[in-house]
Amino acid sequence: MDATGTETPTLVPGPRTGPGVAREALAQNVRRHRLARGWSLRELGAATGISKGLLSQIERAEANPTLEILTRLADVLATTCTDLLRRPLLRPEIVRAAALPEEPGETSVDLLFAQGELGRAEFYRSRLHPHAQSQVSSHGTDSVEYVMVVSGRVVLVVDGERYVLEQGDTARFSGLSSHHYETEESTAVTHTVVGYPRD
Template sequence: MPAKPKAPSPIESSPEAINENLGKRVKKLRGDRGWSLEELATASGVSRSMLSEIEREKANPTLTVTFRIARAFGLTLQELIESAEASASKIQVIRANDRAQVYRSDKQCEIRTLSPINLEKDVEFYELTLRPGGTLRSQPHFEGTREFLTVEEGSVRIESDVNSEELAKGDSGTYRADVPHAIVNTGKGDALVFLVVIYR
């Protein structure tokens, strides 16, 4: 799979813009986890006062400090900086020929993610092509997860636990994804579906 086009490095971006976006990003990540500044300080090894300065966009953190914060959130340094920069962009575009967005490609199916892969999200959007006879079977996701599916081409059967339903071109369906579930191509040609996964 070709490498993802090179994003601007932190050095090529405005330091002021990175600091501002980083502060907002750290504050959001901390809030998403329900952490206090003290808890993030313990997890990262960065002082509470420094974290407060970063979140208020008053500090110019070193790479070492930024790395420690990224590690506390389970991210790489580049992921934290890239996601901070991306969160400031009002428009994000995923090009049709960007092979870095291809999540899986084999004789069963091809899955292309249509949502930014570098951002944490509660919703994921995919384009799924199932080959003739192809099946995408999935283990249960987190409790409360649902999937929404629309058939663009062909016909499929959706299965969720013991339930199943046949869908043709133009049909849509929603189902629990916190149980074993599957999408099965029931036609003679490729089936193209758009899939939205919502985590709760």
Template sequence: MLTDTKLDRLGTADELNAAVALHCRALRQSRGWSLDELAGRSGVSKGMLVQIEAARTNPSVGTLARVADAFGVTVSRLLEPAQDRTVHLSDAEEAPVLWRGGRGGTARLLRGLSEPDFVELWDWRLAPHEEHVSDDHQPGTREVLHILSGVLIVTVGTEEYTVGPGQTIDYLADRDHSYRNDFDTPTRFLMLVCMPPREYDRRVRPPLPR
């Protein structure tokens, strides 16, 4: 069984929750949106948004992605204050773990950029026989996966692809997709997510292939 996804970063979940609360509230108010409006655009319930803005919950990675899509920002924008900087150097251990699987797998958000386009870099690890089913992202989102070790089964819509060490796969992620390790050894892969730099309202989503 998968346990989707509590914010976790070296014991500083409270700091991350506070950052998400601050940015979510500021981004919503700067747009003049009510909580009902954000709930409609993101597909996240008003009750959950109230909890997020009060820093009283650990939102899942799926919830964060939906909120970020609605605002037209990256997930990392919700986790840390915007800073003007030429260079940003950090250790992998400093990056937040935004997903934990029931068998020990993790997904760590290494970095996110908001300019010139929205890009996120993730370090994923799936334990043997572990799976993550992802929400569909906003139209035009593309993911690039590079397998470092193990074998990964990637499902996009109704098609499955087996990707081995040293191989790279990219695909449109604005439809149903998942990552699965069917084998007895762990799988580790890097993921690059490239998103259109715009706000996204799920209520007016165009139909897409499943």
């Protein structure tokens, strides 16, 4: 957090990938699903036929389970292997326009976010006048909101933490979080996509 009280965002110049990321995602997701059911590691082990020791290693991101183990976990936890390996959005991720590379040629394409969490999606264009505040929103469990600032400058407020987004900046965050947008001295235009889990 800086001197103005604005939270320093997670900067994402490109998609973060690799086995370590997958292990961390699996650890967080298995633990989240297990605790949501009120199960201990022993109870999850009894339901899946996986040893308590291996489950403990998985939840500490210290194991590389086989596809068979992943499938057993997904079946018992009523989810999919893909969802178990999806990295949860614990805080907003922001791609700064200034951090994107300048490519030679007439056109360029930048991959901003690589995770495929969209099942059903809604697309919005918003115009906020100076000193405006949008309605406080929350879109439900497992939803994800993406926003790009087309013009102007906005302050994204997520669970009380403030993130300043300049023109061209893009952010992604959990749609379950309580959030809204504010403007300061100038009008701003944003494009927003709200993605919901697949049915």
